[in-house]
Amino acid sequence: MNMLRTDASSANPARQSCCARSALDLDASFCEECGKPLYRCMAHAECGGLLDEGDMCPVCVNLELSLNAGAASSVREGGKLALPLTIRNASNVGRPLFITGLWITENDGPPRELKLPFARIEPQQTANVAVRTEILKYAGVHQVDLLIAVSTRYQWRQEEYVFSSNIIFPVEPKDPGGPATTINVNAQEVGAGFTVYNPTRIEADRSAGAPPQIEPLRLSHKRADAAERDYHKRGLDNGIRVPRDVELVWRGFSPDEAPFDGPIVKASGMLIAGRNSRRAGNDICLRVGEGLDELSLSISRLLFSLYIESGAFKLRAEGQYGLKVNDRQLKRTETMTLKSGDVIRPVVKAPSALSISVAFEIEHDDVRRIILTRESAK
Template sequence: MSSFQYAPKACCSRSAEISDAGFCGECGEPLIRCMAFQECHSVLDSTGKCPVCVRPELSLDAGAASTVREGGKLALPLIIRNGSHVGRPLFVTGLWTKEDDSHWTEIPLDFERLDPEAAANVGIRTGVLDHAGIHRIDVRIAIATRYQWREEAFVLTSSIVFPVESKDPDGPVTNITLTADQIGAGTTIYNPTRIEQDRSRGIETNTRAIPLKTQRADKVETDSGLRGYDDGKVVPRWVSFAWKGFAEEDHPEEGIILDAAGLLYLGRNAVGRAEDGNDARLVVNARDGSVSKLTGSISRQHFSFYTESGRLCLRVDSQFGLRVNGDAYGRTKTVTLHDGDVISPLRTHPDALKIKVTFEAERDNVTRIVLNRTSNA
């Protein structure tokens, strides 16, 4: 078993506009569309993030810079902007900062939703800077994109490195000299002291926002529970589904979800999307192998699978409901599924039809989900 490497190209977005296309007509890559494809018309990038819906921009307002000396504090006016160019809001669900080797501190926010191209200001103030030299502030921001009942959550990280001058006003200017452990892909060098000195000498300074470099904090996403499972495993959108115990004509070929909405439908109706068809058909068998009359208690489209924030989820579409591990769920309810969970589509006859969910993983990446059907009416 080998991991599938999803690598979309520019041509994939063009092919994705064909509603029933499952693969790119130019490069052959599978078309894994954003859950909000009808609005953003975008396929996911190689990390599973929609580059159109999830476009946060972090920056500092350089116009608010001032000298920073030993024993003082620094105010950092952070600007968070939703850079999406389509009508897709972005939700900021958390912001944390950490100075040098201190602990993470959550910054209270009086907003959550950012409409497209809207921005919000957050004031970050350091503690007392008790020594001259190089200081560093790390920033984590949790963001989410939402569509209908679904949400995809992510964490971005950034670092701001800045110098602190000596208390002695005639002392030497602190130069920024960074070692390898002080700088990274998400580090921005910020010199408010130099800006203030230039300003005092009449030199024109940049009053526009200074962009902050950011990078995806995938480990923080899983460690904080925003994505994946407690054991560190993550279910990507390109996970493969395998079918056991289903009649050959009642299930699709093994593979990833290629539906434009990212949903995998199961119900009484036959396989095929014409007239509310399903990806897999649910049939209850009697002991002699014939179709049991209990099959009539299964809705035409009974429930659906989808992935959300690195987890496998189930949505109940039937008015009759169903059970997961014996617990009953009604229509429109969503359930996060785990390795070994058992789905009973018939709430009043849970033993008549069961589907066991099994995860197969490489390291912490779930590459294959086996759906094993058993029926005993």
């Protein structure tokens, strides 16, 4: 009896329960029991989830992969194998998952992207896709690696992740005179996997009244952080990633104009900037001078928001007058990824009157500090 097996480890665990209890207070920024910062999911209002160590909400992103029960196919040297894959959104809250990519790699060959007839999977629902191998040219052990990219969305924001799984199975030598080898799902075998049967054995078992397999085979999977960078699903195009716990450092701001240095720990996960003072609800007060002069009045009360999304530092224009980043003018609701060296210019009609420069400090391809420096015309 030969075995086809799957290999991968489980996903990252959820945050401690004490943090979840503290996060019920939306004004809380740190866990009152363990002292850790509370990094809430962007959809915390719907899911109540906290981000795990990989910046993922395990409540919203609960993916299950399996191979269909009763799947069978001949697999011989020179043939192909179809693996009927089922993707399930196992989230217990009303949060859909979006499948943004599926790739297959065989025996260290180049990846092939599969076209999917679906994109959205509702909670507790499944979608099916046939993963077909290339021609199996050689007998022996064959490996299929799967990469699946998923996203979760809330309002205009989106977080993307990539998971990997793999399947190993034997390819029988080509022998026209012998019986074909059939692969059937057998989820009850020790070690989890496919069991390879000879068709005559299957027929004999059926004639003896043995029940057919009715349970799908669960495939284990794990986060593929390297693939997330390579496929530009998380982080910047140059492979640099901005984690949710990145420290923001405010230079050139007075104490009443900007928050304390540190990560974004607000319940919304966003910082709001504009003409309004911090007492009026803004996190960053932007005024050219000390009072409300003409240039300051041209800055919207709510001008832009800053947040971390899919490993990138993002800005969203919120004000009716817009703003500039470098030489690009942003209109209301436009978003862009901020990079080291970018300059935010809040006063469109006088770009040099006030600016905020962005600088990254990087360690091991992760941005550990973002320094935001305020400068105004003399």
